[in-house]
Amino acid sequence: MHTKTLLxxxxxxxxxxxxSIELTQHFLDRIKKFDPMLNAFITITERTxxxxxxxxxxxxxxxxxxxxxxxxxxxxxxxxxxxxxTSCGSKMLDNFVSPYDATxxxxxxxxxxxxxxxxxxxxxxxxxxxxxxxxxPVKNPWDLDKVPGGSSGGSCAAVAARMVxxxxxxxxxxxIRQPAALSGVTGLKPTYGRVSRFGMIAFASxxxxxxxxxxxxxxxxxxxxxxxxxDPNDSTSADxxxxxxxxxxxxxxxxxxxxxxxxxxxxxxxxxxxxxIYAAAKEFEKQGAILHDIDLPMMRAGMPAYYVVAPAEAxxxxxxxxxxxxxxxCDNPKDLEDLYARSRxxxxxDEVKHRIFTGTYVLSSTHYNAxxxxxxxxxxxxxxxxxxxxxxxxxxxxxxxxxxAFSIGSRMKDRIQMYLSDVFTVSxxxxxxxxxxxPAGFLNNLPVGVQLIGNYFEExxxxxxxxxxxxxxxxxxxIPEKFRGE
Ligand code: GLN
Numbered sequence: 001m002h003t004k005t006l007l008x009x010x011x012x013x014x015x016x017x018x019x020s021i022e023l024t025q026h027f028l029d030r031i032k033k034f035d036p037m038l039n040a041f042i043t044i045t046e047r048t049x050x051x052x053x054x055x056x057x058x059x060x061x062x063x064x065x066x067x068x069x070x071x072x073x074x075x076x077x078x079x080x081x082x083x084x085x086t087s088c089g090s091k092m093l094d095n096f097v098s099p100y101d102a103t104x105x106x107x108x109x110x111x112x113x114x115x116x117x118x119x120x121x122x123x124x125x126x127x128x129x130x131x132x133x134x135x136x137p138v139k140n141p142w143d144l145d146k147v148p149g150g151s152s153g154g155s156c157a158a159v160a161a162r163m164v165x166x167x168x169x170x171x172x173x174x175x176i177r178q179p180a181a182l183s184g185v186t187g188l189k190p191t192y193g194r195v196s197r198f199g200m201i202a203f204a205s206x207x208x209x210x211x212x213x214x215x216x217x218x219x220x221x222x223x224x225x226x227x228x229x230x231d232p233n234d235s236t237s238a239d240x241x242x243x244x245x246x247x248x249x250x251x252x253x254x255x256x257x258x259x260x261x262x263x264x265x266x267x268x269x270x271x272x273x274x275x276x277i278y279a280a281a282k283e284f285e286k287q288g289a290i291l292h293d294i295d296l297p298m299m300r301a302g303m304p305a306y307y308v309v310a311p312a313e314a315x316x317x318x319x320x321x322x323x324x325x326x327x328x329x330c331d332n333p334k335d336l337e338d339l340y341a342r343s344r345x346x347x348x349x350d351e352v353k354h355r356i357f358t359g360t361y362v363l364s365s366t367h368y369n370a371x372x373x374x375x376x377x378x379x380x381x382x383x384x385x386x387x388x389x390x391x392x393x394x395x396x397x398x399x400x401x402x403x404x405a406f407s408i409g410s411r412m413k414d415r416i417q418m419y420l421s422d423v424f425t426v427s428x429x430x431x432x433x434x435x436x437x438x439p440a441g442f443l444n445n446l447p448v449g450v451q452l453i454g455n456y457f458e459e460x461x462x463x464x465x466x467x468x469x470x471x472x473x474x475x476x477x478x479i480p481e482k483f484r485g486e
Pocket of ligand 1: 125126127128150151170171172173174175176203310422
């Protein structure tokens, strides 16, 4: 059952080949068996899952089911879930239970999906390796000594090891696409505003976007139909019509113009990695797409601009954790100042503190013009670069990450090296564009991901192109050896 796609599972449920209870139990058993090796889950919601599965079975028997009813899912622990702990990977929120569901969680609940648990992540979604979690690192299912990528590493590892058919994630600078690449799964970051941020714990509000991690692009499309859409509770959510994302999956891509930015394929990119990405591009060419070398000169400014804008917004967003209203509170504070200072120093981990310091510095009156304002100007130039590119081409193709999964511990002492993991993803986030990472082969037995970038609200195009690739390749169907059995 764990090898089946969402539509296959849905069909099996509909025709009573399996019940949602059986399906849920199957995945819960896999989690019990495999998660001790991976640490992909922070919370496993066995009891509520079985209860929801029973309700789903009733809906199915009354013919009131939608395509998602009865299918198990896991949410990244950044999404608020009523009555279930939402930690955001932080000691600060280790005791936090939200009184309400995030909008996108609620929407999937309404369809009758079954929540299996909350997945591990870098603290407050800050990281590229999942090593910044208060709950310990997540292991990569392809090699347990390697990181799964981050910050949605728990969701990606869980899908890669087939402990859950599909999972949610969030992406601020690459946190869906990069771990999807390193873990060998498919991960979509939609256009900024496509999915509601209400109830999603904020890191950098102008960049944060919820998305989907699955085995196939088709599965992503099926979920996105219910996941996306305008939300009056989120002032930045887009009031655009939500198309049927599954409608154009099989459309021909003949005549599609695909741009390969020269800036990504320079001497700094490992030649073997470049070969894999070119091989993926060739597959599209075989289907009639036309490849172009393009210039995106501002892409290289993405990294420095991101590491000014994101910490600035984080410093501001994280000011709410003061030990007063919710979250960690220190013991026996002497006075208010002591309460703030100790609650925050005890509750936050190193990377989060580092970002708060950086963010506060770049927003200070003496440095604002030199850093924050400049970064916002660069952001505009990056957006223009992409807007110009999309005048002539349909999608852009790049590597998702410059390397495959790296060893646990190997980049923890070198922040710049860690930050460079997202060199190909951050500028897309700054521009607010949609991007998807799909499995495109292996290097030394570790997955390689190719990133496809679309114009605003063109998720359908990305999913179509990704699906066409997955029709002629089987990289996305590979399962890491240790997790192949029942
Ligand atoms: N790795 C990047 C960072 O550490 C991106 C994180 C994300 O997208 N949430 O900020």
